[in-house]
Amino acid sequence: MTRLRAAIGAEWTKLWTTRTVWWALLSALVLMAAGAGQYALYAGNGDLPASVFRDGLVPAGSIAVLALSFAQLAFLALAMLAMTSEFSTGTIRSSLTWVPARGRLLLAKCAVVAAVTFVTGVVAGLLGSLVARPLLDDLGTSAGVLTQSLKIGLYLAVLGILAVGLGAALRGPVLTLVVLLLLIVVVPPLLQVPDIAVLNAVADAMPGVAGNHFLEGDSPLVGLAIVSAWAIAAVLAGRAVLQRRDA
Amino acid sequence: MTLEKLTKRFGATVAVDGLDVEIRPGRVTGFLGPNGAGKSTTMRMILDLDRPTSGRALLDGRSYSAYEWPLRHVGALLEAGAVHPGRTGRNHLLAMARSNAIPVRRVDEVLELAGLGGSARKRAGAYSMGMRQRLGIAGALLGDPPVVVLDEPVNGLDPDGVRWIRGLMRGLAAEGRTVFVSSHLLSEMQVTADHLIVIGRGRLLADAPLAEIVAGHASLEDAYYQLTDGSVLS
Known part of the structure; x- marks a missing residue:
């Protein structure tokens, strides 16, 4: 336990001592604010689907969830780079001499990334709601903003773990980013376009769509379970690769 | 050994x-x-x-x-490249010390010992080959192994x-x-x-x-x- 705490301390120091994290977090907040503003204006123009409305009003937190489709890319970049920069800069060899237990190193990295994406995710959710609420005017409501922001933080924490695990399994930023974008951004809409039950079901099992069900859908726990399963699978794959391959 | x-x-x-x-x-x-x-x-x-x-x-x-x-x-110097270019030498050693519960004052001791005191707060990407080598040696001695x-x-x-x-x-x-x-x-x-x-x-x-x-x-x-x-x- 003391060793895990030490490994987490080292990962914490590593995360905050390069500029990547600051740029990624700044981008995330800018994307969130801009996206929330845009969606709030859409709502005002009557361009949002009926599913966004609750009792005839648009919850500001739901606008933050819509804007998250942009902002999550910056969170993904942050989480993914925390792991893959180890391979692209060669620091993985340093990290593994400091913490030779592959599983512990990966766990420490997941803990740090998840903590950071959770807290900043909650902040981003609140920021998005804060931007959206005045723009929604009398069409909007602040009800449930805190719950929605906490859920955004939780989703981003799990997504961060998924990105770290995948980064360890694929060992490089380019491939990892491509796979993440395919899983979360590209493939789901392609599956959903024909609107065939089987393809829709497959899309529902993808991490981004499942995350959306968690944030906005009627069966949030199933959505959370699916994203978590993806994250656990990625971490297990990452650990297996770290253990098997020479550093 | x-x-x-x-x-x-x-x-x-x-x-x-x-x-x-x-x-x-x-x-x-x-x-x-x-x-x-x-x-x-x-x-x-x-x-x-x-x-x-x-x-x-x-x-x-x-x-x-x-x-x-x-x-x-065991203190080791393997390829001196295994430092993130965007991290300062001191922060690199700081993370290293935390990973093995080594007191922080030891970081400044080995920086001094390796003759890196003046460059410790510069990003490692700006180091010459010799300075990276000295940073690696400072790391090897960090845990007094x-x-x-x-x-x-x-x-x-x-x-x-x-x-x-x-x-x-x-x-x-x-x-x-x-x-x-x-x-x-x-x-x-x-x-x-x-x-x-x-x-x-x-x-x-x-x-x-x-x-x-x-x-x-x-x-x-x-x-x-x-x-x-x-x-x-x-």
């Missing part, structure tokens, strides 16, 4: 072939061999970075990863640096530590090492005191060429 029939194969190539040696404390053990002889691979197996195909490397009877705080037992493993520590150092590392290694050995250092600079080894392990094509060619290896030859260089004749990769 003992290597027991340590072997590493990469596909059909045998990089390290049944290496069986003991590296003793209180002296500088030089590790020599042509390029591709398996020196770096051996050192990486000592640190559990590469997994041996068979055999093992033990430090006081335990493998590197079996130690609770490995940096306090009884065993020090250095892969080509002289690379990129200026004459002052070379002299410094020579004195440092002699000093560490005089304190009773195990110093295991690879180099391809024979003249440097001749003035630094007490004992030599020579390998070629992954196999042990010699494991003897420096004086014994040089005896009967004009220099270590002559002795070395005779030993490694036929094991240089063409």
